Amino acid sequence: MLAREANYANEANYDGLIGPTHNYGGLSAGNLASAKNKGLIAAPRAAALQGLQKMKLMADAGLVQGVLPPQARPNLAELRRMGFTGRDENVLAAAWRANPVLVRTMCSASSMWAANAATVSPSADWSDGRLHLTPANLSTMLHRSIEHAQTGRALRAAFPSESHVCVHDALPMQSTYADEGAANHVRLCAGHGAPGVELFVYGRDALSGEQTAKFPARQTLQASQIIAARHGLDASRTVFAKQAAKVIDAGAFHNDVVCVGAAQCLFYHEDAFADTQRVLADIDKASDGLFTPQFVEVANKDVPIKAAISAYLFNSMLVQFPGESRLTLVAPTETENNPYTKAYCDKLVASNGPIGAVQYVDVRQSMRNGGGPACLRLRVVLTKAEQAAANQKMLLDERLYERLRVWVNTHYREALAPDDLGDPALMRESFTALDALTKIMGLGDDFYPFQRQ
Numbered sequence: 001m002l003a004r005e006a007n008y009a010n011e012a013n014y015d016g017l018i019g020p021t022h023n024y025g026g027l028s029a030g031n032l033a034s035a036k037n038k039g040l041i042a043a044p045r046a047a048a049l050q051g052l053q054k055m056k057l058m059a060d061a062g063l064v065q066g067v068l069p070p071q072a073r074p075n076l077a078e079l080r081r082m083g084f085t086g087r088d089e090n091v092l093a094a095a096w097r098a099n100p101v102l103v104r105t106m107c108s109a110s111s112m113w114a115a116n117a118a119t120v121s122p123s124a125d126w127s128d129g130r131l132h133l134t135p136a137n138l139s140t141m142l143h144r145s146i147e148h149a150q151t152g153r154a155l156r157a158a159f160p161s162e163s164h165v166c167v168h169d170a171l172p173m174q175s176t177y178a179d180e181g182a183a184n185h186v187r188l189c190a191g192h193g194a195p196g197v198e199l200f201v202y203g204r205d206a207l208s209g210e211q212t213a214k215f216p217a218r219q220t221l222q223a224s225q226i227i228a229a230r231h232g233l234d235a236s237r238t239v240f241a242k243q244a245a246k247v248i249d250a251g252a253f254h255n256d257v258v259c260v261g262a263a264q265c266l267f268y269h270e271d272a273f274a275d276t277q278r279v280l281a282d283i284d285k286a287s288d289g290l291f292t293p294q295f296v297e298v299a300n301k302d303v304p305i306k307a308a309i310s311a312y313l314f315n316s317m318l319v320q321f322p323g324e325s326r327l328t329l330v331a332p333t334e335t336e337n338n339p340y341t342k343a344y345c346d347k348l349v350a351s352n353g354p355i356g357a358v359q360y361v362d363v364r365q366s367m368r369n370g371g372g373p374a375c376l377r378l379r380v381v382l383t384k385a386e387q388a389a390a391n392q393k394m395l396l397d398e399r400l401y402e403r404l405r406v407w408v409n410t411h412y413r414e415a416l417a418p419d420d421l422g423d424p425a426l427m428r429e430s431f432t433a434l435d436a437l438t439k440i441m442g443l444g445d446d447f448y449p450f451q452r453q
């Protein structure tokens, strides 16, 4: 399906390594799984091992697999900015006394969902010949709005060569510029290294004053437009599409809950967009002369929107495994366990469309917070030269996989309840773990704020 061209490039997946404070805080309004599972006892060790297992599956299949380190939590720097002072333990204790919800917010391991880390435009899409990344400001949710600075640091560590890669700063922290990164962005192309069509899906035009009825629309048209301009995209190859308000209110807090695309294929639910015919026509026009798009629309009669959202059919990774002519949908086991989505997947594979296989992975711990296989990864198209210039220590091989497994088993708790987050011992365990991680991944001894104190 993907053309092997002179300008050959790989699509790497950079996954967020799940951090030691993974918990169910119920912090994301509009994310039905997060609300439903609020207060459950989480299993950070199992969560991190599930994430690593998925990464290994991709690496073993021959794809380039990167690892983005977890962020330091609790975020003491933020708590200090809020006026809590003294030794680290005192800051945590005083904040907990003031409001445990505040501490939970500062403890979320949400940087695991790397699809929200940044928007990525491959170098093939811009004439300056560099890969462009804009860390998402994630300004809609407090617990996520504190990620972007460290995300930028991680991305600069992963892609240190400024002659190959430009890591921008996040957009301003204001609701007009609300940006959730690659979760609202799809790139279609004939080959990863060939110029593509970039589709930006937004929920809200902030300058029109419109609001969704129930849940927040986390991505604005303005943020999408600014990123497209910053990334120097060709306007004729760029499409802006509006999410249907009703799908946001049904629980699709990001477009990647109802849509995923890869190569020439856009796989989406019939309810995903405000005006589907227009989106398809715009993609057709933008891809003219580059490739013929293939649209796979899932009808409500086959998979009701409620089932699509709860089983996370679309929050699957759509990948081209080496040696395969058709795409594989890497779906969560929840998709297999839901009769509608399982039946649909069976039908999909039996058809002769662009998706030829479905593989199920267990990422249940992340799923309970609304993060499927696709949420856990950031796709980064790398040319040979860009891949050579990337930080090799952040790429998963057998050795790093084994070391990370041992590291997780050494440092992570088996169980974590929301009330454990005020425990100063957890903070120390977490910082000790991350300090050890910087050594394993060669990140230096000033990667985390607590190392710079």
Ligand code: SUG
Pocket (backbone or CB within 6 Å): 023, 024, 025, 026, 027, 028, 031, 034, 035, 108, 110, 113, 115, 116, 141, 144, 183, 253, 254, 256, 257, 369, 370, 371, 372, 374, 375, 376
């Ligand atoms: O932002 N959940 C994340 C899930 C992100 C999923 N990402 C994509 N769809 N790409 C969110 O809502 C829940 C955390 C908590 O409730 O403690 C959370 O942040």
